[in-house]
Amino acid sequence: MLMDHLSQLPGRSTRVIVNLAQLRRNFDLFLKEKPAGLKFLSVVKDNGYGHGMVQIAMEALKKGASYLGVVTVDEALELREAGITAPILLFGERTAEEMGICFEKNLTCSINSKEAFTLAKKLSSQRNQKLTIHLKINTGMNRYGLDWSECLEVVNAAACCDTLFLEGIYSHFAMSDELDKSFAQLQIERFQSVLNQITNQGIHIPLRHICNSGGYLDLPQAHFDMVRIGILPLGVYPSSVCRRVPGLAPVMELHSRIAALREIQPGEFVGYGLRYQAQTPRKIAVLPIGYGDGFPRVRNEGSAIVRSHRAPVVGGIAMDAMMVDVTDIPGISVGDEVVLVGKSNGEEISIHDLAALRKSVSYDAMTSIRSRIPRVYSSET
Numbered sequence: 476m477l478m479d480h481l482s483q484l485p486g487r488s489t490r491v492i493v494n495l496a497q498l499r500r501n502f503d504l505f506l507k508e509k510p511a512g513l514k515f516l517s518v519v520k521d522n523g524y525g526h527g528m529v530q531i532a533m534e535a536l537k538k539g540a541s542y543l544g545v546v547t548v549d550e551a552l553e554l555r556e557a558g559i560t561a562p563i564l565l566f567g568e569r570t571a572e573e574m575g576i577c578f579e580k581n582l583t584c585s586i587n588s589k590e591a592f593t594l595a596k597k598l599s600s601q602r603n604q605k606l607t608i609h610l611k612i613n614t615g616m617n618r619y620g621l622d623w624s625e626c627l628e629v630v631n632a633a634a635c636c637d638t639l640f641l642e643g644i645y646s647h648f649a650m651s652d653e654l655d656k657s658f659a660q661l662q663i664e665r666f667q668s669v670l671n672q673i674t675n676q677g678i679h680i681p682l683r684h685i686c687n688s689g690g691y692l693d694l695p696q697a698h699f700d701m702v703r704i705g706i707l708p709l710g711v712y713p714s715s716v717c718r719r720v721p722g723l724a725p726v727m728e729l730h731s732r733i734a735a736l737r738e739i740q741p742g743e744f745v746g747y748g749l750r751y752q753a754q755t756p757r758k759i760a761v762l763p764i765g766y767g768d769g770f771p772r773v774r775n776e777g778s779a780i781v782r783s784h785r786a787p788v789v790g791g792i793a794m795d796a797m798m799v800d801v802t803d804i805p806g807i808s809v810g811d812e813v814v815l816v817g818k819s820n821g822e823e824i825s826i827h828d829l830a831a832l833r834k835s836v837s838y839d840a841m842t843s844i845r846s847r848i849p850r851v852y853s854s855e856t
């Protein structure tokens with residue numbers, strides 16, 4: 476999301492702070508331990524997991540990303556409009572109309588089926604223009620892709636088609652970041668058997684890839700030519716059990732400021748549905764963020780950090796506001812900085828904590844922070 480219009484407006488006190496210095500450090504840590512020669516594709520779909528697609532893409536390219544990965548044509552066009560000329564791989568399925576745009580904007584298409592291959596071949600000969608494709612192989616996730624056991628016909632046809640450039644072949648793990656790697660291992664074997672058959676036929680495909688962040692971390696035997704990393708450079712691990720990279724830290728913080736303060740007496744309530752009732756005199760701070768901004772719609776659960784102290788949520792989260800109890804925190808005033816995700820002295824609220832409130836995963840928590848909240852880019856080290 477481009478922020479040009481916001482730079483002219485007074486900033487909203489609730490904001491996502493994207494620490495570009497930390498992002499660069501994370502890329503450096505990754506580059507330092509990455510096997511030499513292993514290429515990487517930076518996955519920046521869904522607004523760069525909520526961090527800002529163009530900004531993350533630019534940093535990834537500066538750090539040597541060979542490719543960018545997105546899902547919708549709109550996302551790819553936004554990257555092109557930002558002046559990015561790097562190769563872009565589109566995941567997912569394309570309509571004929573969308574495939575037409577891929578020719579115009581030099582976007583690499585995933586080919587998931589025989590039908591998609593036939594369409595790509597037809598369009599490329601009609602237009603007399605070459606299209607770069609990556610064949611997607613289904614090795615067990617059963618989402619997109621040509622089945623591993625019956626994909627050779629299409630692989631051969633694609634390799635022979637002179638209007639298509641068969642640059643890549645890939646698959647995707649259903650379970651790469653958990654302790655049990657047996658299914659991932661099965662997927663690797665299936666993918667490898669496809670690759671072996673291709674090689675035996677004398678076909679060379681330069682970019683073979685299967686790893687996401689979890690696979691990159693824990694399945695080095697499956698790195699092949701390129702890895703597709705999304706969450707890792709953002710400083711968040713795909714799971715609690717995958718390998719750690721020392722020094723890696725989150726790039727995203729969510730901050731706000733106290734918009735109002737009030738003192739309430741015992742017996743008084745807070746918020747819709749009267750979900751909280753004070754037992755003793757309480758001091759309540761109102762924060763200008765709610766579920767309309769993507770904060771989980773919880774009740775009397777979760778907390779904020781104010782002046783390095785925990786302030787528990789009281790009552791329910793409203794569309795545009797939430798209330799926290801600041802009774803025991805000294806020196807509170809309106810305008811005080813509030814951390815909803817991030818660190819403040821010894822206290823920390825992680826994106827995983829926010830995900831737990833949603834009963835979901837970090838990926839969902841990050842991408843759920845709406846565009847209504849401005850992204851502010853900081854390069855502080």
Ligand SMILES: *Cc1c(COP(=O)(O)O)cnc(C)c1O
Nearest residue numbers: 518566647687688703704705706
């Ligand atoms: C989102 C996605 C990735 C990135 O996954 P991370 O776990 O964020 O690294 C890789 N490949 C495909 C096909 C994806 O859709």
